[in-house]
Amino acid sequence: MGRNLLSGIIALVLLLPTLAFAQGRAFTFDATDVDATAALEGKITDYEIVRLDVAGLYAAWNDTPGLLDFDLAGTAGTVSLHLAPWELRTADYQVTLNGDARTPRPTALHSPVYRGNVTGGGEAIVTFDRQFILGHYEVNGRRMALEPLWRLQDGADRDLYVLYDETKAVTGGTDVCETDVSGLVAEKPTGDPTKKSLVGGCLGVDIALVADTELYADFNDVASVENFMLGVLADVRTVYDDEFADEIQYLVTSTTIYTNTNIDPYSNTTNASLLIDDFRVYSSNNPSSIPGDYDVASLWTGRDFIGGTIGIAYVPGICGSGRYNVLENFSSSSIQLRNVWAHELGHNFNCPHDPSGPGAPVHIMFPSVSSVSTWSATSVSIIQDYYASLTCLETCAPPVAAPEKVYTNIAAGTANYFFDETPVTIETRQWTFPGGTPATSTEVAPEVVFEQPGNYVATLTVTNQSGTSTSQVPITVAEEGGMEVLFREDFEDQDLRVSFINPQNDILEWELFTTDGTLGNSSARIDNGTIDRRFTSDFMQSPAIDIDGVEDPKLSLEYAYVRYNFTFRDKMRVSIIQNGVKTEVFFGDELGQGTFATGPDWVGQFGLFLPEDEDDWCFSSPGCIEVDLAPFQGGGDIIVEVENIAGYGQPLFVDNIAVTGIQSLALPVEWLTFAAAPTGKEIGLNWTVNQDAENAGFHVERTDDNQRGWATIGEVAARAGAEENAAYTFSDLTAALGTDYQYRIRQTDLDGTESYSEIRTARLNGAAVAGLSVFPNPTSGNVVLSIPAGDDVPYTLFDATGRSLRQGNFVGGRAELNLTELPAGVYTVRTPVGTTRVVRK
Known part of the structure; x- marks a missing residue:
């Protein structure tokens, strides 16, 4: 065994300029007198201490999934950086906590690592985290590093950073590397022999990242641990990109982070040789501890190895049983950490x-560790010969641009939604939308408005280090009758249009989660499977949505769910809230008939349900949710609510919630007046309209506090021909005493187009006939209705949506209903003397 690596530095200069950030804004920061000599002595020989707006930069990253431009202003002048996301993770990348796939953590919605260039300079790489920024950029022939001072000096302000030339990092210390040549199998027996390296080509190496509890203790935040490793790996890739005959790309397939010493499977040894053996044996014997396939795995630790060792690896190891290395987080210098890795x-x-x-x-x-970034000719030759002998590495896939649009026939002036569905990792993305606003975008899922009708073309160009691809998608903006998008939430970034509501204020709540199978890369998830909060509800709600002024308004949403078994199952309710009244429009409860679950029971499966392709979603069976919102038109703005009712089953996923309608054309009527008022023993309705010859007639609709949805109680035919101030009347003879009713008029024209009046409320006062009764209630079969007056009055049975199911009459004050053929649920019986509910078990 033998190995060694990094070292120290001397502080010569202490300057205190400010480091300013801008993205269309100006930031000013005050310098602070900070003496970092003791912390940096023996580590860096020439540097500046600068103050950085970490929160501002992190917020800019969080809000900007596309291009990100900002300025760094120091004593040497202002440097302008132009960055784009650099995705180091594979499409099926996973993060797990404590080695248990039942506790996955949602990944960042876009890469924490950005790469680009400096105006008038060279390459720039920046990693964004809420706790720190790591940056490298080339300017005036120098490669500058930007790192947090608090990693070097305990207690330093979190906004103080060290800015230095990489060549000023001290080289030649006693920190060493060990190697293990224990004769492990050189290459795993599987592999695709057609995947050969080509001179001038590119090879992909799948790498798994693992962090033990000691590394977690260095940051005390899961996301920061993940971003730290990704940030260092981004720098590692810069010394593997053009140093060999073929570029070597490290692509992260998974990250496993241990946060609990009682669960961390590795011994607490500070002997690097023992730890790497622990890592190899445990990972080999417990393959699920590192999700997915990988060619090499790296374990990062915060422990201090004995003997000055800072890293250890098997020789050889790629693709074989020795595909492991262990790394100590021994230095704050990402340059030295890069070289160790x-x-x-x-x-x-x-x-x-x-x-x-x-x-x-x-x-x-x-x-021993150094800050140099070059390979010896001997190392280059050995590495090239070795990877040429491997059959397990795949050639890097060039991208094939795959633009998708949501709506095919959009109305002018309304947003259309586009998605980059390119199936491989890309490094740059550029959309162009001639005639649209915006005209260009680098986002994964841009929203674009075309103000004028016509035919347009959107173009997507994507690039990675294996090539560039361009593809186009046609867009039709309708002259009339196009789709209007009144509301849409696709969960693709943190700027959500919906609100997540957690009434219990507990750890079970809606969150964004990386998924596949629908348009985009992210969905809303609630983890019923890990957290036992049975019979509690969590909600997501849209803002108020105006659905008037369009035809055929619809609510649509996609979901993915499997129950654990019959006992442990979760439910989903979708409701429309209007004027404070909540109306259920969908209720999902999988009872074993495949009416709600999108896949088989999860019992016996490892981990948690995670949708990975379209078959895991509702598209084919049982079908995604689509609700006709026309009954709610004319009643004011609506709020869409999705409710999760926890049953300790499996996670529920929801995506692409949309409220849409068809652009309204000129309607055959213009509503003028509408009134409803009691007259004697009835409620009279009258309305006036300006109408043309296309008016077919009117439907009178009614609801009350005991009725879910609107019921049609009568029809009025239209008078022939065009007419101004056309007056119509209707009498509600079935209104019960003492009940507040809401009325509206639904107008239909000859081609089926509908419009609605405003809503009016009326009450028929007087002495009500008491005593409408139902027995038995609840029931599994027959019920008897009775009224003490013994009148022969009519009754109507409605379901929960307000649909009339059957009608009949009391005979001698008694009526019998057979509910055997109806599904379980709540039904309403309405009579002239009262209204009651019947529960079918």
């Missing part, structure tokens, strides 16, 4: 140490 991966690629000793040239494979 690049060094250990070099060992996994069968590369030994470079010669050491007085006068020996220093390269990445030098036994």
